Amino acid sequence: MAATIDLTHDGTLLVAMESTACDPHHTALPELSGLSSITSQSESVDGSEQQLRVYLRVRPFSKEELSNNEDQGCVVLESTETAALYAPKGSATMKSSEKGIGQQLHKFSFTKIFGPESTQTEFFDGTIKSQVQDFLQSRNALVFSYGVTNAGKTHTIQGSQKDPGILPRALDAVFRHISGRMYEHMDLRPYLSSDVQKLDPDQLRAERCAKAALFSLLKEESESIRNGQSRSSSSSSINSLSFSGVSYDQTVDSTEVAVDDVPSLYSLWVAYYEIYNEHVYDLLQPPLTNKTKRRPALRVCEDSTGNSYIRDLRWVNVQTPEEASKVLRVGNRNRSAAATKMNQSSSRSHSIFTIKLMRLDGGDVQGMSELSLCDLAGSERCNKTRTFGERLKEAGNINNSLLILGKCIAALRNNQNDRVKSSYVPFRESKLTRLFQGVFCGRGRASMIVNINQCASTYDETLHVMKFSAVAKEVLQVIPSRSLESLAPRLIGRDGKPLLSNQEIDGQHMDDFISEDELLDGDEEADMSILPQEDLLNLVESLRAKLFAERKKNLLQEIQIRREMGDAMQQEIMEIEECHSRQMADLKESYEEKMDSTFELYKEALKEHAYQCALDRLEDDYVPIEEYTAEQDRAKELERRVNELEWKLNGSAPAAASPFQQDGSTQTDPIQPNTEETDTERFKHLYKEKSAVEQLCAEKQELIVSLEKRIRDLNETLQEAGESYMEKLTEVQNLQNRLNNQERDAERLQRELTDKEAEVYALKEELAKLTTDSAGQSRPKRGLLVNIKESMSTPSSGNLCRTIRKSVRTTTSLRKKPN
Numbered sequence: 026m027a028a029t030i031d032l033t034h035d036g037t038l039l040v041a042m043e044s045t046a047c048d049p050h051h052t053a054l055p056e057l058s059g060l061s062s063i064t065s066q067s068e069s070v071d072g073s074e075q076q077l078r079v080y081l082r083v084r085p086f087s088k089e090e091l092s093n094n095e096d097q098g099c100v101v102l103e104s105t106e107t108a109a110l111y112a113p114k115g116s117a118t119m120k121s122s123e124k125g126i127g128q129q130l131h132k133f134s135f136t137k138i139f140g141p142e143s144t145q146t147e148f149f150d151g152t153i154k155s156q157v158q159d160f161l162q163s164r165n166a167l168v169f170s171y172g173v174t175n176a177g178k179t180h181t182i183q184g185s186q187k188d189p190g191i192l193p194r195a196l197d198a199v200f201r202h203i204s205g206r207m208y209e210h211m212d213l214r215p216y217l218s219s220d221v222q223k224l225d226p227d228q229l230r231a232e233r234c235a236k237a238a239l240f241s242l243l244k245e246e247s248e249s250i251r252n253g254q255s256r257s258s259s260s261s262s263i264n265s266l267s268f269s270g271v272s273y274d275q276t277v278d279s280t281e282v283a284v285d286d287v288p289s290l291y292s293l294w295v296a297y298y299e300i301y302n303e304h305v306y307d308l309l310q311p312p313l314t315n316k317t318k319r320r321p322a323l324r325v326c327e328d329s330t331g332n333s334y335i336r337d338l339r340w341v342n343v344q345t346p347e348e349a350s351k352v353l354r355v356g357n358r359n360r361s362a363a364a365t366k367m368n369q370s371s372s373r374s375h376s377i378f379t380i381k382l383m384r385l386d387g388g389d390v391q392g393m394s395e396l397s398l399c400d401l402a403g404s405e406r407c408n409k410t411r412t413f414g415e416r417l418k419e420a421g422n423i424n425n426s427l428l429i430l431g432k433c434i435a436a437l438r439n440n441q442n443d444r445v446k447s448s449y450v451p452f453r454e455s456k457l458t459r460l461f462q463g464v465f466c467g468r469g470r471a472s473m474i475v476n477i478n479q480c481a482s483t484y485d486e487t488l489h490v491m492k493f494s495a496v497a498k499e500v501l502q503v504i505p506s507r508s509l510e511s512l513a514p515r516l517i518g519r520d521g522k523p524l525l526s527n528q529e530i531d532g533q534h535m536d537d538f539i540s541e542d543e544l545l546d547g548d549e550e551a552d553m554s555i556l557p558q559e560d561l562l563n564l565v566e567s568l569r570a571k572l573f574a575e576r577k578k579n580l581l582q583e584i585q586i587r588r589e590m591g592d593a594m595q596q597e598i599m600e601i602e603e604c605h606s607r608q609m610a611d612l613k614e615s616y617e618e619k620m621d622s623t624f625e626l627y628k629e630a631l632k633e634h635a636y637q638c639a640l641d642r643l644e645d646d647y648v649p650i651e652e653y654t655a656e657q658d659r660a661k662e663l664e665r666r667v668n669e670l671e672w673k674l675n676g677s678a679p680a681a682a683s684p685f686q687q688d689g690s691t692q693t694d695p696i697q698p699n700t701e702e703t704d705t706e707r708f709k710h711l712y713k714e715k716s717a718v719e720q721l722c723a724e725k726q727e728l729i730v731s732l733e734k735r736i737r738d739l740n741e742t743l744q745e746a747g748e749s750y751m752e753k754l755t756e757v758q759n760l761q762n763r764l765n766n767q768e769r770d771a772e773r774l775q776r777e778l779t780d781k782e783a784e785v786y787a788l789k790e791e792l793a794k795l796t797t798d799s800a801g802q803s804r805p806k807r808g809l810l811v812n813i814k815e816s817m818s819t820p821s822s823g824n825l826c827r828t829i830r831k832s833v834r835t836t837t838s839l840r841k842k843p844n
């Protein structure tokens with residue numbers, strides 16, 4: 026089967042899974058694919074889709090838990106497919122729901138639910154039995170158990186001696202199916218991800234020695250088993266199959282699995298490894314004698330087709346159920362387990378037991394299938410389990426790989442919901458998902474077992490697990506239209522180069538093919554051109570998929586950056602606008618205040634001035650008009666009498682100048698002197714009077730002159746005040762003009778801002794369009810910086826930048842000159 030990744034003219038990503046006759050296992054794995062293709066027994070013919078099977082198993086309460094007086098009603102199984110979770114008091118979920126966030130009740134549906142009373146047999150029959158049957162018909166399968174620590178994962182996968190779990194039962198089913206048809210040699214061994222290596226005599230000898238050494242680790246136990254039973258190489262032993270020497274009821278009737286038309290032989294190989302702290306360790310390697318030394322970690326590699334495999338992983342040929350049981354026990358001994366607060370024997374690693382079944386016909390390998398059972402380490406909260414030091418590091422790595430698994434499952438689900446916008450599935454971010462990638466991308470059928478306990482104390486974690494499973498259940502698996510059954514794996518020689526058929530080495534291909542070691546060790550130096558055409562095509566396909574994934578990742582990053590930049594710019598513009606309008610309002614207010622206060626000042630000053638002038642006039646210069654007129658009359662009268670006296674004194678009367686003639690009243694003298702003495706006295710008196718009057722007149726004249734001067738001064742002051750008032754009025758008008766100009770500027774800036782906002786909006790739309798267009802569009806590889814620069818240097822963005830700079834300049838200048 027091959028994956029075709031294609032781009033339509035509008036950039037839409039198309040991922041198509043299709044079968045190819047040439048090589049079933051050599052499929053480049055598309056990390057962007059939202060589709061996973063898995064063949065099931067019932068739905069293999071038409072390439073249809075089916076949901077990932079998710080089974081729920083609820084563990085019974087332990088004695089301690091029952092005596093704890095904890096809330097025992099958190100988990101309610103409403104039907105065989107629906108479970109309800111009620112948040113207990115004190116749980117974070119309950120606290121949140123009391124604050125109005127989230128709910129107290131959550132319901133989840135599963136493919137099938139197994140309650141606390143369900144037996145291991147019922148569980149096996151109801152879950153993976155069909156997958157084992159698929160496996161026997163050359164279809165790959167993966168089963169993984171997920172749950173918080175102490176939820177019963179290991180119990181479900183491995184079980185106990187008396188009550189075995191699904192793994193021993195699956196092995197039992199396989200042995201029952203191939204009973205009497207076992208290929209007794211071990212010269213065909215699994216190689217890379219899906220090839221088979223033909224062992225030469227030396228390799229065969231080494232293989233036998235290694236197997237004996239492995240089993241010698243359990244020699245004592247083996248002896249006891251041998252004493253109790255005969256070697257079960259024949260079908261008769263199958264009915265009393267025992268793992269660890271304890272018999273249990275047979276669960277798989279061999280008649281349930283369709284018997285092949287062509288009588289074939291089978292070769293069965295197993296491997297057992299764990300992923301601990303993000304390192305892969307072979308559990309079938311003899312333990313190190315020197316305890317201070319570190320176990321060697323194995324590398325996860327990809328073969329030329331892009332499929333993952335573990336380099337140097339130990340494959341052990343098992344001929345009997347006892348041998349399989351021994352392998353399991355050796356592995357379990359080496360497995361990383363530790364006592365945590367919540368589980369006395371807690372698995373601290375993800376352990377994976379893989380079975381490979383080869384179907385042989387006359388020495389040729391006709392097909393090979395793989396069944397993996399994975400017991401995931403428990404997810405746990407560090408404070409709850411009181412973890413620290415090494416345990417804390419373990420918990421971190423466990424949670425991280427489970428998080429990546431969750432991300433992959435969520436991405437697969439999202440991709441199939443929105444097939445246009447396929448997102449990156451981060452398979453490569455953890456060892457676990459790298460190894461699962463093949464199955465999720467079409468090389469087999471996967472199913473998930475969710476284990477939970479009903480304890481109120483772990484409610485929140487259990488709820489998280491249930492939510493994870495709800496996402497997983499929505500993942501669709503695409504069933505390829507052709508099964509892998511009819512397609513044979515590639516046969517490889519000792520040196521890692523392919524053989525055309527069993528025993529027969531094709532010299533031509535020998536020379537053309539590059540071995541695994543050469544390929545891996547040579548790295549970049551390896552000359553790819555010497556690979557056979559088919560491998561080159563596969564390699565190209567694989568590289569194309571990787572390139573596509575890389576481009577997609579880059580594009581998403583670019584889109585993200587552009588979006589962030591757009592948001593940041595918009596935010597900046599909004600801030601500038603807000604700041605600008607605030608400043609304008611402040612400025613306007615302050616100008617208005619200043620103007621008002623200046624007006625008031627001038628008004629007050631003028632009033633004061635006028636008042637002062639009036640006061641001065643009143644105090645110093647005020648002469649009532651009646652007094653002034655009377656004074657003038659008196660002065661005239663006195664002047665007339667002086668003239669009269671002068672006339673008398675000279676003895677002649679002035680003709681025309683006489684005051685008596687002037688006013689025409691009379692020509693007779695009003696004062697008739699009777700005697701000379703009287704006249705002299707009268708003259709003297711009059712003269713005195715005349716002098717007094719003259720003095721008075723002089724004084725009055727002086728007063729008049731001073732008054733006139735004072736009036737002139739006042740007029741001058743008034744004129745000055747008027748001029749000063751006019752000046753101030755002009756100044757106020759200038760200020761008013763400046764204010765009007767500022768307001769006009771502000772309006773203009775506001776208009777520009779609105780225009781720029783419209784530009785930003787248009788740019789964003791363009792960006793969104795770009796996002797849509799470029800989601801799957803193959804285009805020439807361009808650097809991120811180039812794209813950003815390009816976008817920034819477009820005329821519209823240039824204008825925008827200029828406008829922002831201009832706005833900033835205007836704001837700064839306004840700040841500098843608030844007056």
Ligand SMILES: Nc1ncnc2c1ncn2[C@@H]1O[C@H](COP(=O)(O)OP(=O)(O)OP(=O)(O)O)[C@@H](O)[C@H]1O
Pocket residue numbers: 083084085141172173174175176177178179180181368370371372373401402403404476
């Ligand atoms: N269905 C069951 N019936 C009876 N006992 C069970 C069942 N499931 C689990 N148990 C018991 O619960 C305990 C914890 O189970 P187990 O070790 O399988 O948990 P786990 O999920 O594998 O924990 P960890 O992740 O820490 O390894 C064991 O003593 C086991 O025997």
